[in-house]
Amino acid sequence: MSSKSSSLYRYGLLLFAALMLRQNEVAASPNGAPTSSCNSMTPGHGQTSSTACPFQTILDKTEMFSNDTLKVTLQRPGGTTAVFKGFLIMGFDKAKNNTVIGTFNISSTDQDSRTLDCGQYDNAATHKNDNQKSNITIDYWFPPEGFNGDVEFKATFIVDRDSEYWVKVPSRTSIKIIASEPIPTTPTTDPSNTQPPFPDIYAECGKTKGCIATPEDCVGTNNCSMMTTFKKLDNDHLELEIYGEITGDQQYVAVGFSTDSEMGSDSVTECVQYLSTVKAYQSYNSPDHNNKRLPSNIEGFEDTGSPLFVDGYIYCSVKHPIVFTSNNQNFDLNQPHYILMATGSAGKDNIERHSKEEKSGVSIDLADDLNISYFKDSRVLKQLHGSFMVIAWLMAASTGLLMPRYMKKTWVGKQFMKKDLWFVYHRGLMVLAWTLTVAGFIIIFVDVGGWVSESVSENPHPLIGCITTVLAFIQPFMALMRPGPNAPKRYIFNWAHMLVGYSAHILASNDYLTCIFLAVEMEEAELPYETYWILTAHICCYVGAHIILTIFARRSITVPDVLKADAPRDETGSLTRKIILICFICIVVGLGSTVIAFIAGA
Template sequence: MSRQLIRLLSLLAIFQIHRCTGYGYTDIPKNYNPAGDPYYVDVRPSTARTTPIANTPQHSFTDSTRADKVSSQVPSVYDGCGQIKGCFGLPGGVCIEEKSCSALVTYAVNGQHYEFELWAVNAPADSFVAVGLSDDHIMGDDSVTECTIVNGRVNAYMSHNDNSKTNVRLKDPRSGLNVTQATYKDGNLYCRFQRQKQLAIGQKMFDLSQTYHLLLARGPASNEGISYHERQKTVSARSVKLSETAAVGANKGTLVKLHGTFMVTAWMLAASCGILLARYYKLTWVGQQFMGKDLWFVYHRILLAITWALTVIAFIIIFVELGGWTSIPVTSNPHAVIGVITTVLAFIQPFMAYFRPHPEAPRRYIFNWAHWLVGKSAHTLGIVCIFLAVGLDKAAIPYWVTWLLVTYTVVHVLGHLILTVAQYCHHAPWSQKPTPGMAMRDMLPPRESYQDSASLATTKADAYGSQFRRIVLFIYILLVAVFSIAVIATIASGPWAKQT
């Protein structure tokens, strides 16, 4: 039995030696002639200390932003991070410490040259991993180095993100670049290269002795260049000096999260409740006032003031984050255009309310119509914007959030429907105590609505059915708050991987 065990261990040892010494070759088509490719990199086995390897199942990198942990029994691209080289990983967080990054860039200074490594796990054919050097945390006017696997060949190129955020490969794609190793095996894409200290791109000089934000991304590639990275991207939380050896944290997209949080709070929660109060609760809490105003009006004004403030702040925040107008075409996602319209409508609403005529004025109903139309349009478009945000890569919200939004919409519609039917029944002649007025009655030229409210105010009695309306309001606010908080929590815990 002991001899068999020794033989088995010997076979395993021989297999391990063959497996390790066989690593380093790139899978190249049999009919490929390297002499015809001026940018072909010889990828014979290298004695370099840092060699990326991970036995991970090959699948599309859009499945997850986390990668399987790299075996500690083999040399790893993570070796030396925080000691002899700086490292920055995707998706960030603790992926470097856990050796679980989906993509990684390392950097170190070697004399007048700056050495980099680019690595991605589970990289499919015709894909890339790239690092960009940017003056800020926003894509645009950046120097980019790509590591690509296209048609079975591993190459590294220099490119540039122009001001329109389009990546353009340089006329001399090896300008200032010296590739020392390039491999692709078992879904692991790896390039090691040196960049010269200074490189002029157009009118701009990139000096690697200065500090830059690191942009790390991966996505599909072709012979023409790299394509859109979708959600497989991250930005360093601060500008980095490339002589640093510390692991760098990722920018958590705080401004984008604040924008989403404020808009959800404004339109799903505050505006929804404020609109409901104004439409169905004018004959509730009759005689109860605060600072000379009816209680329903006080609640309505506070909630809509919150909506106005959060919308304006969120509008400013996203423009600061993007550095201007979005580059996403309206035909792809009209979120930005509808968002601007929503903000404009919300902005003018309180000014319209300030100049409203007295309830007894003969033209009051015109104001009522205008106030209702602008407010209802803003609320509807605001909710549409939240739906459209689910499809934005910048927002990085999972698609299942759509079901939360659909459920909220059902609750909102049912709340209005139940209160409308209830008021109709309470207003009907066969009702036990017919309600003198109904919602939306003040949209008509006659002023019975104001007279009805004034009559109730003198008796200090709520209209019939007020207790039922209070119960419906409590349930409505509870459900709307739950779904709003769920959406906000999802935004705050992002970014989420894009689902396919």
């Protein structure tokens, strides 16, 4: 390769490295603020504006009880044409050093806003896309149960990615919240004011009724976080009990009946607490995974006990028909069904996407089963997929890509099966990466049952993963068409092979970073937040290795060998390159092993 081509090669490599370092920033903004912005509320791009903020936060009331809800609007003043693309808003307790409090509830149909966990569940709201916005209304914010005090809302407004922003702009008014009167905890002479006793849902499990719960073995210790019981009342009806832990008002626990263990075309019974009222509803999961509450409950469905919310747990008991029709689909619970359970936020007329879900490992005969069972959703395939991709891209590909660039003049004269040793290492590592990528790709499709339709703006992981796999898949076939070392068009192959390889590697890194930035909130990944720092360390290590090896490569060119020998010998600095390579391998294997440990424990 000529000196000019070598320089272009090097600059192209450094450009790719710079792009890799910017993945955090690029990936975060279009889909909303990352959790790393929670404390400062400052975006990782653009610059602070020195002018007055052209946007304002409006509250629909100035005083409310703690069991009421508040509507929050972000808007531009009348008569202006200002627009913003991004925002982050939180409610702050003015009496406690501006501690973030309260919970936002945003409908799943809202195209512009989503909730964000800033230390607590759904206590912040941010943008969902980078479309221009002049007015955003968040239907519900509610304070902690029994809260008494003043709350001020602060918002960050972002005009454009590379433009200006305003940080922690206070709402035009604060709101005074008055603690609502608590439910009496001691008996009174008026029976209507007496809190009904919480039923012992664990009694008779495995004797007169079937029970399925989570976590494992919780029934024996009376300490389940979610649970459904079922008992046949007569030939036409079951008694269902729904029980679970929720965080407060506007939350739900629901149970669904499915023929295939996956969400879609399911009958759902909801147990919902909304504005301090607990009630059971019927709904339906459509094939596209959207939940729709039925305008009226199915025939034969009725409450059989007092719905309750006590000490963080919700309970409903219903009489449920065995054979019924829901949303024009026929169900027969005499036949075995998989049981799905979920919990999450609830709106006035619907339940939102679940924050936690469980499903039975086998189908259950609800009419006759009196056993105690537990939700055991096997995550083996997801764990294999994640582990294979970590080994392929964080370990094998990262190391394999260093070989042709820096190690060609190392191990000179040493061959294996008539191939230079550096090439043997390179090919072996890249074949391993290719094999694991294809295997991981197939595994995840088997696990989720094919392509799952999902907004790319909400979850780009599947699309980027497919592109990465396609690029990786064609690499070995490109290598088979490699011309000879002295062929006049060899440089075309070199550039094409390098660009496809590095593009796949960058996309793979971005894919995993996307998984991490969204995975901290995304239930499918279940990775701890610390994984973000591990990936950041890996990128720094990878780019650092390229920079150091490039510097040594340039020095070796300018320092001629003093001693000449008839036999081939390593280029000057080979020992240093070997040491750097060994250190790099140790670091990436250690970091990758840590991520795999996180995946195995998920």
